[in-house]
Amino acid sequence: MIDGLPTLDDIEYAGKTVLIRLDVNAPIVNSTILDTTRFESHIPTLEELNNTKLVIIAHQSRPGKKDFTPLESHAEVLSRLLGKEVEYIDECFSKRAIEEVKKLKKGEVLMLENVRFYAEERMKRSAEEHATSFIVRKLAPCFDLFVNDAFSASHRGHASLIGFPPVLPSVVGRLVEKEIKALSKALKGEGRKVFILGGAKIDDSVKVMKNVFAKDIAEKVVLTGVVANYFLMLEGKDIGEVNKKVVSDCKEKVDDGEMLKLFKKFRDRIVLPFDVAVEENGKRKDVKIDKIDNRKIMDIGVNTISMLTEEIRNYDVAVINGPSGVFEDERFTLGTFELLKAVAKAGFSVVGGGHISTAARMIGVDKRMSHVSTGGGACIRFLSGEKLVALEVIKEYWKKRWSH
Numbered sequence: 001m002i003d004g005l006p007t008l009d010d011i012e013y014a015g016k017t018v019l020i021r022l023d024v025n026a027p028i029v030n031s032t033i034l035d036t037t038r039f040e041s042h043i044p045t046l047e048e049l050n051n052t053k054l055v056i057i058a059h060q061s062r063p064g065k066k067d068f069t070p071l072e073s074h075a076e077v078l079s080r081l082l083g084k085e086v087e088y089i090d091e092c093f094s095k096r097a098i099e100e101v102k103k104l105k106k107g108e109v110l111m112l113e114n115v116r117f118y119a120e121e122r123m124k125r126s127a128e129e130h131a132t133s134f135i136v137r138k139l140a141p142c143f144d145l146f147v148n149d150a151f152s153a154s155h156r157g158h159a160s161l162i163g164f165p166p167v168l169p170s171v172v173g174r175l176v177e178k179e180i181k182a183l184s185k186a187l188k189g190e191g192r193k194v195f196i197l198g199g200a201k202i203d204d205s206v207k208v209m210k211n212v213f214a215k216d217i218a219e220k221v222v223l224t225g226v227v228a229n230y231f232l233m234l235e236g237k238d239i240g241e242v243n244k245k246v247v248s249d250c251k252e253k254v255d256d257g258e259m260l261k262l263f264k265k266f267r268d269r270i271v272l273p274f275d276v277a278v279e280e281n282g283k284r285k286d287v288k289i290d291k292i293d294n295r296k297i298m299d300i301g302v303n304t305i306s307m308l309t310e311e312i313r314n315y316d317v318a319v320i321n322g323p324s325g326v327f328e329d330e331r332f333t334l335g336t337f338e339l340l341k342a343v344a345k346a347g348f349s350v351v352g353g354g355h356i357s358t359a360a361r362m363i364g365v366d367k368r369m370s371h372v373s374t375g376g377g378a379c380i381r382f383l384s385g386e387k388l389v390a391l392e393v394i395k396e397y398w399k400k401r402w403s404h
Contacts, residue, residue, distance in 0.1 A: 002172075002177055002180055002181065003180060003184065004395050004399075005172050005176075005177075005180070005391055005394060005395055005398075006170075006171040006172070006395075006398045006402075006403070007171055007172055007173075007174075007177050008045075008048060008049075008147070008171055008172075008173065008174065010171060011145060011169060011171050013049065013051075013052055013144075013145055014051045014052065015052065015106055016052050016053070016144035016145055017052065017053040017055070017101070017104065017142060017143050017144050017145075018049055018053065018054050018055070018143065018144065018145045018146075018147060019057065019139060019142075019143045019145070019146050019147070019164065019168070020045070020046075020049065020054060020055070020056055020057070020146075020147040020148075020149055020173065021057050021058065021146070021147070021148050021149065021150045021153075021160055021161060021164075022042050022056055022057075022058045022149055022150055023038060023058065023059075023149075023150035023151070023152045023153045023374070023375075024038050024039050024042070024058050024060070024071075024074050024077075024078070025058070025059055025060055025061065025152075025153075026039070026060070026074070027067070028060070028061075028067040028069060028073075029067075031069070031073065033073055033074070033077055035358075036077050036081070037357075037361065037374070038152070038374055039074070039077050039078055039081055040081060041175050041374050042149055042173070042175055043081055043082065044174045044175070045147070045149045045173035045174040045175055046078070046082060046109070048174065049147070050107060051106060051107065052106065053101075053104035053105065053106055053108060054104075054108070054109045054110070055101055055104070055109075055110045055111075055142075055143070056078070056086070056109065056110070056111040056112065057092070057112050057115050057139075057160050058071060058114070058115065058150070059114055059115050059116040059121075059153070059160070060074065060114050060116070061116070062116055062122075063116065068114075068116070069114070070090055070113060070114055070117075071088060071111055071112075071113060071114050072088050072090070074088075074111065075087070075088035075111040076088075078109075082109070084107075084109070085109070086109045086110070086111050087100070087108070087109065087110045087111065088110075088111045089110065089111070089112060090113050091112070091113050092112045092113045092114075092115060092117070092118060092139075093112075093134055093135050093138035093139050097112060097113075098139075098142060101139075101142045102142060115135065115158075115159070115160040118134070118135060118159075120133040120134060120135065120159055121133075121158050121159045122159075123159070124157070125157070125159070126157075126162075127157075127162040127163065127165060127393045127396075127397075128166055130157075130158075130159040130162050131163050131164075131166040131167050133159045135159055135160060135163065136159060136163040136164055136167065139164075140164060140167045140168050143168055144168075144169070145168060145169050145170070145171070146164040146165065146168040146169070146170040147170070147171055147172070147173045148161065148171075148172050148173065148176060148390055148391070148394060149172065149173025149174070149175045149176055150176075150390070151175055151176045151179040151180075151374055151375050152353060152373075152374045152375030152376065152377075152378050152379075153375075153378070153390070154176070154375070154378050154389070154390035154391050155375075155377050155378045155381045155386075155388050155389060155390070156389070156390065157389045157390070161389075161390040161393075162389060162390050162393045165393045165394050165396075165397040165398075166397055166401075169398075169402040170394045170397065170398065170402070171394065171398075172394060175374065176391070178371075179371075179373060179374065179375065179378075179379075180382075180391075182350060182370065182371035182373070183350065183371075183373065183379065183382045183383060185317070185348060186317055186319045186348070186371075186383070187215075187383065187385075188217075189316075189317055189348065190316070191315070191316025191317055191347060191348075192219050192314070192315045192316050192317070193217060193218040193219060193315060193316065193317040193318070193319070194218055194219060194220045194221075194222060194311070194312055194317070194318050194319070194346075195208065195209070195212055195217075195218045195220075195221045195222070195318075195319045195320075195321075195383075196221075196222040196224065196308075196312070196318065196319065196320040196321070196339055196343065197209060197221060197222070197223055197224070197227055197321055197322055198223070198224035198225030198226075198227060198228070198320075198321070198322035198323050198324045198336075198356075199225045199226065199227065199321070199322025199323055199354075199355065199356070200226045200227075200246075200250045200322075201227075201250065201252075201322070201380075202226060202227045202230050202251050202252070202254050203251070203252045203253055203254055204321075204322070204380045204384075205223070205227040205321070205322060206227070206254055206259065207380065207381075207384035207386075208321065208380060208383045208384050209221050209262070209270075210262065210384070211383065211384045211385040212383075213262070213265075213266050214385075215385070218269075218319075219269065219315075220269055220270075220271055221266075221269060221270050221271070222271040222308060222311075222312075223270060223272055223273075224273065224300050224322070224323075224324035224325070224335060225322055225323060225324055225325065226246055226247060226250045227322070228272055228273050228300070229243050229246070229247050229297055230247045230250075230251065230254075230259075231259075231263060231270065232272060232273075232289060233247060234256065234259060234260050234263055235263070235272070237289050237290070238290070238292070239289070239292055239297065240292050240293065240294035240295065241294055242294055242295070242296050243292070243294075243296060246296070246297075271308070271311075273289070273300040273301060273304040274288065274289060274301070274303065274304055275287060275288050275289065275300070275301025275302070275303045275304050276289065276292065276297045276298075276299065276300055276301045276304075277297070277298050277299035277300070277301055277302075277325065277332055277334070277335070278292065278295035278296060278297060278298060279295065279296065279298060279331070280295070283331065284298070284299070284331045284332060284334075286302045286303070287301065288301075298325050298329065298331070298332040299324055299325025299326065299327075299332040299333075299334060299335040299336075300324045300325060300335040302334070304335075305334060305335050305338050305339070308338075308339060308342065309338050309341070309342040312339065312342040312343060312345070312346060313342050313345040313346060315346050315347070316346065316347040316348060317346060317347060317348045317349075317350075318342075318343040318346035318348075318349050318350070319343075319349075319350045319352070319383070320339060320343045320349075320350070320351055320352065320356060321351075321352030321356055321379070321380065321383070322352065322354075322355070322356055323335075323336040323355050323356055323359055324336045324339055327355075327359050327362075333359075336356070336359050337359065337362075337363050340356075340359060340360050340363065340365050341363070341365055343365075343369070344365045344368040344369055348370045349368075349369045349370045350369070350370060350372075350373065351369050351371070351372040351373065352376070352379045352380065352383070353373040353374055353375040353376035353377075353378070353379045354376030355376075357372050357373065357374075360372055
């Protein structure tokens, strides 16, 4: 058990027929999978279930997107990583798919079709309602056990994530367990903590910041990226019309009045940049905040970087989520990369999912971090103190139905 969640340690699975939900949603260009990090993160769980008849369900992208594809190439990647064939079938709960599941022998692995090809998957329903969907009604009778190892999708109340726990004994896999242990340590562990929050989603950073201050989790919150520009505006700094527009485009449901109160109350614990990088004649130029002159802010400035890298390494726990600037442009990688290197020197280091984990891999510091999360939205919600619906459902039904 971990935080009331049953794991593979709480159940007998040898020789059983097991349904596992993974998240192998990956960037795809021209039918080629560009990044296999998420696949790799599931390998410990899949190897541990080697002595079962194992069936994988997963999704790729969503309807209307270019990379909304079948899972055939995903099965090939998993075959390569596992060193054995992962058979793929281009259906999910048809008669043929059910027959293939029933034919499985111990040690064999089968991957079913992209669950998001079926409209019921993404309907807004409760766990009990999802349990009556076709995918659950057809598949559940074939299995002894359901395993959720899809941490990065666990904030979604979709059929393949919350529909099985009401009707099948359900536990979490090793990846979910690892994520919860690391993120819980970031929130509840001992020692001095710093949170570095950047990127363009102001709403996400604000949620984490509110939780961190409300529960007195961190000594300091460092703001970078668009979220820093927003708070510079609140402080009365003139960041120029071009940057104000970026902020208003990224603000969504954030309330200025509420944020101003939060800012004033915790000003001594919030660290903002005092210089930034802009583009001038095609090159990076570092300028003080009052010298932006309506040029687009592309990164935090070198003096801010220097101050922060000295500061961050002194903490026992450092959590970084969201890049400091437009790191996709090599002229403006400095802030993001240097802060990542500083975080790696902290006693316990956590990198949130999404873009910042991509940046960590680009410079190879991911290997030096204590934990790199696979989940963007799920990681943010966890750090914000919110419950992840797919995990809560497992807890609820384990207690109600399966723990005896």
